[in-house]
Amino acid sequence: MPIKVPADEMAEFLDEVFPQVKGMFGIDRLDEDLLVMRLHASEQHLRPGGTVSGPAMFSLADVAAYVATMARIGKEALAVTTNCSIDFMRKPAAGVDVVAHAKLLKLGKTLSVTEVLLYSEGSPDPVARANLTYSIPPAR
């Protein structure tokens, strides 16, 4: 499934459609094999102790699945989350970014399925894992 929208164009597109989260996420890598995104953790995403909150990790997994899908179907299309299952496995390290490694497992006509592993930058064991389904409405 070739990439139609490269990383820099995708980053601009994110800022456009989700202005509320502008600057929150970065795209480190986007190719057919893997998407790597990061959460630039700011005060509002932290819990006491300086670790990234569960909802902020959910946000990162969600936006990664969105980017993995939209990069392949194109910016003129639409995609909305229909399901996410997320496991929180370890406490993130304080003071470092959380980084998502996302793989698109399926791109059908109406659904995409993406699998995401979340890491505290520099640590080998994932802090969380998630799978997300996006619904792709028919073109208008």
Next chain:
Amino acid sequence: MPIKVPADEMAEFLDEVFPQVKGMFGIDRLDEDLLVMRLHASEQHLRPGGTVSGPAMFSLADVAAYVATMARIGKEALAVTTNCSIDFMRKPAAGVDVVAHAKLLKLGKTLSVTEVLLYSEGSPDPVARANLTYSIPPAR
């Protein structure tokens, strides 16, 4: 499973342990049968069009499961989310609060399971559903 911590005390406790989200959530009802909480939607939780974002709905479901659990085990205990599966079923209505109806299905020695339905206030059909597992570490 009787309620050890009433709604107003629980609300104060939330502000204490999660100062970053102070004022974000309200507790409408907390008894043995049902917990009702609401998300006071502010600009940062909205998507273009004025509807509440997926991550904000996740936050509400997550905090509701936390409150349902902590209200029964007591404030001196600890509980952390280990799993959440969430289905987004309808677009929330613009300009109204999202309200969560949460039921605790299980309270074991090490795990609790809560089921949550999310509604746009005033609409009968749920906008989302979620189930959450919290892990309860042994008392220190």
Next chain:
Amino acid sequence: MPIKVPADEMAEFLDEVFPQVKGMFGIDRLDEDLLVMRLHASEQHLRPGGTVSGPAMFSLADVAAYVATMARIGKEALAVTTNCSIDFMRKPAAGVDVVAHAKLLKLGKTLSVTEVLLYSEGSPDPVARANLTYSIPPAR
């Protein structure tokens, strides 16, 4: 969402499309509010100790979501499971049927979402809960 296919007709239809599981499930109630189905536990669905196995409970939840969907869209349509999240919360009682209470939460053009609680017959606390998404392919 009115019921197009009543319980007895639905039961016959199940035997037709899934001959391998003929006699495994029964429909106790099927109306707009609730679907109640049971697993007639036989030797092959039991674990040592005489309790119903996890996969057998999954089967019951899956068929209940199928019946809840097909009863509304009609037998000429098609529906396939795309996602299930299931929590096993208590050990089922030995020697009694497992009974599913299923509610359809959403019926869209391409997806249905159903929530299921599973009980050991005669016990008030659920042994498991599940949510299932079915994909409804366009009519051919």
Next chain:
Amino acid sequence: MPIKVPADEMAEFLDEVFPQVKGMFGIDRLDEDLLVMRLHASEQHLRPGGTVSGPAMFSLADVAAYVATMARIGKEALAVTTNCSIDFMRKPAAGVDVVAHAKLLKLGKTLSVTEVLLYSEGSPDPVARANLTYSIPPAR
């Protein structure tokens, strides 16, 4: 996390604790990096058309997560499924085994988390994915 119970010993142990499914599963590979198991599809696991049923795929994912966990904690321990989320993404090919690739993502004191990809043997795209949590009760 080193493997305490090698593949052949694990296979014998499965037959012992789950006599009802004797011969249903095979272990192709079991080491620190990956567990590969297969479902020897027989008539009762097939749907019309000769493809493996959803519940049979759930069984395979479930047993793979069990083996991945027990191989590391040892046969004298106990583990029970508490949660599974499974996505069915493609129709399995008819007439070939379904093969599971399972990775243990976390082994804690009370919980393990395993991720499983299911393939029709010989096809590169997964037919399903699942994540499973097992609860590990304290030693008696």
